[in-house]
Amino acid sequence: MSTAPLLIEQDKIVVIDFGSKHNQLITRTIRELGVYSELHPHTVTGEELKSMQAVGVIISGGEEENVYNIDSSVLDLGIPVLGIDSGAQFILKHFGGSSELPANFSTIETDSTGDNVKEKLRHFVENICEAEASWSMKTFIEIEVEKIRSQVGDRKVLCALSGGVDSSVVAALIHRAIGDQLTCIFVDHGLLRKGEVESVVDTFSNQFHMNFIKVDARKRFLDKLTGVTDPEQKRKIIGNEFIYVFDEESAKLEGIDFLAQGTIYADIIESGTATKEVIKSHHNVGGLPEDMDFELIEPLKALFKDEVRAVGAELGLPSEIVHRQPFPGPGLGVRVLGEITEEKLAIVREADWILREEIAKAGLDREIWQYFAILPDIRSVGVRNEKRSYDYAVGLRAVHSVDGMTADWARIPWDILEKISNRITSEVEHVNRVVYDITGKPPGTIEWE
Numbered sequence: 170m171s172t173a174p175l176l177i178e179q180d181k182i183v184v185i186d187f188g189s190k191h192n193q194l195i196t197r198t199i200r201e202l203g204v205y206s207e208l209h210p211h212t213v214t215g216e217e218l219k220s221m222q223a224v225g226v227i228i229s230g231g232e233e234e235n236v237y238n239i240d241s242s243v244l245d246l247g248i249p250v251l252g253i254d255s256g257a258q259f260i261l262k263h264f265g266g267s268s269e270l271p272a273n274f275s276t277i278e279t280d281s282t283g284d285n286v287k288e289k290l291r292h293f294v295e296n297i298c299e300a301e302a303s304w305s306m307k308t309f310i311e312i313e314v315e316k317i318r319s320q321v322g323d324r325k326v327l328c329a330l331s332g333g334v335d336s337s338v339v340a341a342l343i344h345r346a347i348g349d350q351l352t353c354i355f356v357d358h359g360l361l362r363k364g365e366v367e368s369v370v371d372t373f374s375n376q377f378h379m380n381f382i383k384v385d386a387r388k389r390f391l392d393k394l395t396g397v398t399d400p401e402q403k404r405k406i407i408g409n410e411f412i413y414v415f416d417e418e419s420a421k422l423e424g425i426d427f428l429a430q431g432t433i434y435a436d437i438i439e440s441g442t443a444t445k446e447v448i449k450s451h452h453n454v455g456g457l458p459e460d461m462d463f464e465l466i467e468p469l470k471a472l473f474k475d476e477v478r479a480v481g482a483e484l485g486l487p488s489e490i491v492h493r494q495p496f497p498g499p500g501l502g503v504r505v506l507g508e509i510t511e512e513k514l515a516i517v518r519e520a521d522w523i524l525r526e527e528i529a530k531a532g533l534d535r536e537i538w539q540y541f542a543i544l545p546d547i548r549s550v551g552v553r554n555e556k557r558s559y560d561y562a563v564g565l566r567a568v569h570s571v572d573g574m575t576a577d578w579a580r581i582p583w584d585i586l587e588k589i590s591n592r593i594t595s596e597v598e599h600v601n602r603v604v605y606d607i608t609g610k611p612p613g614t615i616e617w618e
């Protein structure tokens with residue numbers, strides 16, 4: 170993460186990373202108060218803060234002893250500064266250990282007060298900084314549309330559209346700004362869930378009337394995957410094939426200067442700040458290589474996921490896209506265990522559809538973070554129409570999670586599970602058994618491959 174501001178034109182409260190685990194939460198809380206906030210490393214300077222229109226600074230430390238330092242110009246700006254925990258220690262020490270701080274400085278110790286930190290943040294933002302509550306997704310869209318127009322001028326932009334939340338919202342936002350100067354390429358690799366290809370085509374082609382290219386690469390992907398059983402190998406093949414297809418298609422287009430990407434704030438924060446180890450490196454399976462010959466446009470890079478969804482809704486994207494569950498880049502390719510065949514894909518697609526339908530009917534679709542069907546490479550003996558069958562077992566997985574890093578299996582009521590099981594075994598051919606995964610993460614992962 171750099172010290173460069175993400176949104177320049179916006180007054181902001183800057184959260185300085187002094188190692189607190191709650192940095193993201195603090196930044197989000199301030200945005201929820203209607204005030205724009207960004208997280209920056211402790212190496213940020215006073216000059217930088219001034220130029221990024223900071224109206225308040227929060228030095229956000231953890232409960233352990235402070236080990237960080239800050240450019241003293243940050244403390245001389247005259248704007249309000251709030252120190253939290255080791256950030257508070259730092260401020261107190263800077264002013265000689267006295268509790269008499271200059272008027273624009275205040276501190277919170279989260280463990281000793283037991284007070285509501287959110288309330289204290291609100292007080293700081295509203296009463297001390299007197300920050301204007303002007304941050305909304307409507308304002309964001311207005312600012313970004315202007316920015317995209319002036320950046321792009323009369324040139325052309327290409328977007329790889331997966332039908333996932335991020336690339337869909339990027340496409341809709343850029344389309345709002347420059348209309349037909351945007352072209353979207355959607356690769357149908359045959360590994361999407363039931364109804365998704367139709368929904369993407371309907372939304373972007375029929376409703377938004379975008380320059381929209383659907384590439385039917387189903388056979389090509391399946392051919393490449395024939396006989397392959399190793400999960401890593403499968404992921405690699407799918408990722409590479411995606412790049413080849415995208416390259417071929419984009420080479421047919423002329424005069425494209427920009428590539429739009431659905432990078433969001435979590436991607437930037439999680440790729441490491443000055444105080445943290447990299448949490449996870451972002452190697453998107455469906456992603457594109459960094460050395461492509463385009464200038465990048467990443468208009469969502471300042472937004473949290475729920476803000477991205479709100480922008481999507483504001484731009485008129487349908488709820489099934491805006492609220493789409495996290496879905497792995499290689500799609501159903503990692504939910505059919507072992508070799509991928511057309512028959513197995515059809516089974517997992519139908520079973521997954523039934524699961525989704527019943528979860529929605531039960532009103533659990535917004536409550537459960539992610540739920541899906543898996544087809545393990547297992548057959549077992551059963552009875553169908555009074556005859557012995559030897560058919561597949563389908564696995565069901567449903568988890569609660571906040572960020573995907575840890576997860577707990579969802580306690581779906583028995584009667585709903587029973588209904589799902591009955592429907593799958595009677596409606597989906599070649600399935601005679603349904604099992605429910607009751608493993609948390611850890612020790613399991615959310616996906617099976």
Ligand SMILES: Nc1ncnc2c1ncn2[C@@H]1O[C@H](COP(=O)(O)OP(=O)(O)OP(=O)(O)O)[C@@H](O)[C@H]1O
Pocket residue numbers: 328329330331332333334335336337354355356357358430431453454455456457496497498499
């Ligand atoms: N089938 C596809 N067709 C076109 N572009 C794709 C496809 N799959 C992935 N991409 C592109 O690769 C990017 C990264 O894909 P990944 O599957 O890791 O999704 P993501 O980071 O969750 O984003 P999204 O929410 O847009 O799917 C997508 O944002 C999109 O630009």
